[in-house]
Amino acid sequence: MADPITPLELSERALVGGLLWQPGRVTRIARSLDPEHFRTPANGAVFRHVRDMVAEVTRAQDGETRANQAWVMYYAQLDVGRRHARLIPESLEVFRASRQEITTEQLDAARERTGLGADLQAHTVEVPATVADADLAAAAADALLAQPDFDFEAEVIGDDIVVGGIVYSADEYTYDREGDVRPLTADERDVRNAQQAQEAAEDEARLYTVPGVTPKAVLARIMASTELGDQSLTAPYLHTLMHTAPVPHGRQLESYALFVAEAAVRRDVERGGMRVAQATEANPELVALMAAVDTAVDQIDALQQRWRAVTGDRTLTGVLDAGGGPITVPRVDPDSITVGLDLFAPAPDERTLAAAQDSVLAHLLVEPAAVARLVDRLLPEDFADPELGNAYRAAIEVHTAARTGGPLVDVVTVAWEQQRHVAQHGPGAAPERLLALRDSTVLGDLGYVADVVMRGALSRLTAQAATAVQQAAQHPGLQPGDVLHTARMAYTAVRATADRMTGQASTASRMSGFAALADPVPAAPAPPAAAGRTTAQVLDLRTRAAAFRATVSATAGTDTRTTDQVADLASRLRGDMAADVGRVTPGWPTNDAADRLSDPGPDL
Amino acid sequence: MKKQGEELNMDNTTTNHSTAEIIAQQDMARRVAAGTALPLLPEGVPGPVQHAERWWAVQTAEQDYRPVVDPEQLALLNRSAAMLARIRAATLAGLPGGDR
Numbered sequence: 001m002a003d004p005i006t007p008l009e010l011s012e013r014a015l016v017g018g019l020l021w022q023p024g025r026v027t028r029i030a031r032s033l034d035p036e037h038f039r040t041p042a043n044g045a046v047f048r049h050v051r052d053m054v055a056e057v058t059r060a061q062d063g064e065t066r067a068n069q070a071w072v073m074y075y076a077q078l079d080v081g082r083r084h085a086r087l088i089p090e091s092l093e094v095f096r097a098s099r100q101e102i103t104t105e106q107l108d109a110a111r112e113r114t115g116l117g118a119d120l121q122a123h124t125v126e127v128p129a130t131v132a133d134a135d136l137a138a139a140a141a142d143a144l145l146a147q148p149d150f151d152f153e154a155e156v157i158g159d160d161i162v163v164g165g166i167v168y169s170a171d172e173y174t175y176d177r178e179g180d181v182r183p184l185t186a187d188e189r190d191v192r193n194a195q196q197a198q199e200a201a202e203d204e205a206r207l208y209t210v211p212g213v214t215p216k217a218v219l220a221r222i223m224a225s226t227e228l229g230d231q232s233l234t235a236p237y238l239h240t241l242m243h244t245a246p247v248p249h250g251r252q253l254e255s256y257a258l259f260v261a262e263a264a265v266r267r268d269v270e271r272g273g274m275r276v277a278q279a280t281e282a283n284p285e286l287v288a289l290m291a292a293v294d295t296a297v298d299q300i301d302a303l304q305q306r307w308r309a310v311t312g313d314r315t316l317t318g319v320l321d322a323g324g325g326p327i328t329v330p331r332v333d334p335d336s337i338t339v340g341l342d343l344f345a346p347a348p349d350e351r352t353l354a355a356a357q358d359s360v361l362a363h364l365l366v367e368p369a370a371v372a373r374l375v376d377r378l379l380p381e382d383f384a385d386p387e388l389g390n391a392y393r394a395a396i397e398v399h400t401a402a403r404t405g406g407p408l409v410d411v412v413t414v415a416w417e418q419q420r421h422v423a424q425h426g427p428g429a430a431p432e433r434l435l436a437l438r439d440s441t442v443l444g445d446l447g448y449v450a451d452v453v454m455r456g457a458l459s460r461l462t463a464q465a466a467t468a469v470q471q472a473a474q475h476p477g478l479q480p481g482d483v484l485h486t487a488r489m490a491y492t493a494v495r496a497t498a499d500r501m502t503g504q505a506s507t508a509s510r511m512s513g514f515a516a517l518a519d520p521v522p523a524a525p526a527p528p529a530a531a532g533r534t535t536a537q538v539l540d541l542r543t544r545a546a547a548f549r550a551t552v553s554a555t556a557g558t559d560t561r562t563t564d565q566v567a568d569l570a571s572r573l574r575g576d577m578a579a580d581v582g583r584v585t586p587g588w589p590t591n592d593a594a595d596r597l598s599d600p601g602p603d604l
Numbered sequence: 605m606k607k608q609g610e611e612l613n614m615d616n617t618t619t620n621h622s623t624a625e626i627i628a629q630q631d632m633a634r635r636v637a638a639g640t641a642l643p644l645l646p647e648g649v650p651g652p653v654q655h656a657e658r659w660w661a662v663q664t665a666e667q668d669y670r671p672v673v674d675p676e677q678l679a680l681l682n683r684s685a686a687m688l689a690r691i692r693a694a695t696l697a698g699l700p701g702g703d704r
Contacts, residue, residue: 032691032694033691251695255695257694261691262645262646262688266645269651272680273677274652274672275650275651275664277650
């Protein structure tokens with residue numbers, strides 16, 4: 001599946017790609033747009049390198065131009081006719097030539113002093129830097145004489161048509177055979193328009209080409225830099241960038257820059273505590289994944305209901321008669337199990353994920369207030385690296401305490417807080433690592449790097465869910481009801497994480513998401529030990545167990561029943577089948593039902 | 605001569621600054637449509653808006669527009685508006701160098 005990209009990402013890529021085609025355009029755009037305005041750090045990095053390279057080349061060119069520049073103050077008479085204006089060489093008299101600028105005030109003073117008035121002129125001319133000051137006046141005079149004369153035909157008439165003293169635009173007219181003019185036909189006009197468009201494009205390309213700033217040179221410079229985040233800046237990526245957008249023309253790139261700037265403003269305004277109209281970060285990739293997960297959950301719910309309806313009537317004839325025809329219980333469709341994984345193809349690779357995790361921590365350690373922006377979305381469990389997850393957990397704790405007068409988040413407070421959680425969650429990041437993180441380059445926008453970490457978490461969770469569901473589906477000892485239940489739980493965990501990512505979750509679902517993540521997917525159950533009972537008894541018990549469990553699960557999921565009812569169901573479950581269930585799954589909770597509401601626990 | 609803003613200010617809900625300075629989103633949308641209020645971002649309401657020579661915004665936890673008084677928020681809005689104005693000018697400039 002192709003990597004779906006957001007409109008913002010597309011704008012960023014098109015802008016940067018366009019600048020790789022015509023780097024000269026960066027100068028104007030960089031007056032308003034900074035690399036930090038890009039949401040994706042890689043795009044911002046390319047922008048920064050192109051901007052810096054063009055600035056360096058321009059500076060060098062300016063220096064060269066200045067070195068070859070001379071100011072000359074001169075008097076000359078002009079031969080001016082109706083169709084020409086020409087400097088008369090014999091009349092040329094250079095008063096002063098200098099490498100220093102001749103200012104307007106100096107010119108005015110000289111005009112007054114000599115009484116020559118407006119006939120005294122001052123210009124800049126190009127004189128090679130090698131010319132000695134003593135020879136400057138002669139060289140400047142040569143340069144003045146070498147300047148092309150004004151040519152009325154070339155500069156005013158151009159390729160237009162003059163017939164009978166009237167000038168006709170060549171865009172509209174052409175010569176006819178009788179020496180007169182006729183309007184262009186539509187076809188001729190199209191040809192002319194196409195030619196002009198091509199010439200304009202060539203002019204633009206020439207105008208915005210900067211010597212030495214080629215995609216290859218940009219790549220070499222990026223490779224030579226050692227900053228974080230350049231790992232995704234490869235030759236294929238630059239190639240993709242250049243082919244994302246057509247060759248730029250007109251004001252297109254400025255428009256893209258406007259989109260990028262607007263998105264940056266949206267992020268800033270939202271971060272500043274004010275509302276904006278558009279969601280700042282639409283995520284089609286996530287939407288597609290969640291649509292698939294929702295479909296899978298719906299299918300599972302439907303199957304679960306059907307299974308319950310069928311097994312509610314235990315007699316074989318009842319099962320066969322239900323629905324008025326032969327009933328087959330549908331298998332769990334393997335496609336619906338793996339669909340989440342397929343959709344999540346553009347999951348971050350390990351290096352990107354590691355860099356993003358480091359960057360989240362680096363952000364927090366440098367900018368303590370950043371914790372507030374993440375705390376509702378990113379959970380410690382989302383980190384693939386448990387040490388960093390624990391450091392993040394500690395940062396949240398410190399941040400929470402800071403609200404009531406505690407110290408702010410920094411390397412010392414986080415390191416201190418980490419040790420309090422060692423027993424429960426394991427060790428956090430070593431102080432040396434925290435220090436290195438604090439001093440490391442922060443990789444782009446915090447929202448972006450947090451998203452990368454969460455996408456990584458979602459990817460792992462989806463993979464675990466798919467594996468658990470597949471294992472359950474292939475397990476010979478499991479009833480379909482159990483399989484369906486397992487599948488539902490697994491996908492619900494994915495859903496909860498996704499809700500957090502998109503910020504749509506209520507506090508309650510965030511809490512349950514937290515709980516689900518603490519033990520994201522139930523481990524595959526051990527094969528049942530059913531000794532001491534007949535197969536029929538075991539099957540019967542399993543059917544009833546599945547029905548009970550589904551009811552409890554539904555209660556936990558929708559929260560429509562009271563805790564008493566859940567406790568009642570749970571006690572009946574334990575009373576009826578404790579021996580069997582306990583032997584099959586040692587992990588099945590035997591404490592009170594409230595725990596089960598927050599922790600789905602392992603399934604059969 | 606009356607200012608354009610005064611002429612087009614048809615709704616009588618809120619602009620009296622002596623009372624509580626609150627403008628409902630719907631009313632602000634009307635002002636934006638009438639041209640008496642200028643939104644920071646093209647999508648307009650409920651984003652920040654310039655109205656009556658002040659910035660108005662819907663704070664994250666609220667539903668209605670209030671004048672922005674927080675200096676940090678004001679600085680952010682002014683900075684952002686200036687940046688967007690510069691880029692829009694560059695976008696609209698017809699020819700290379702036309703915006704100089």
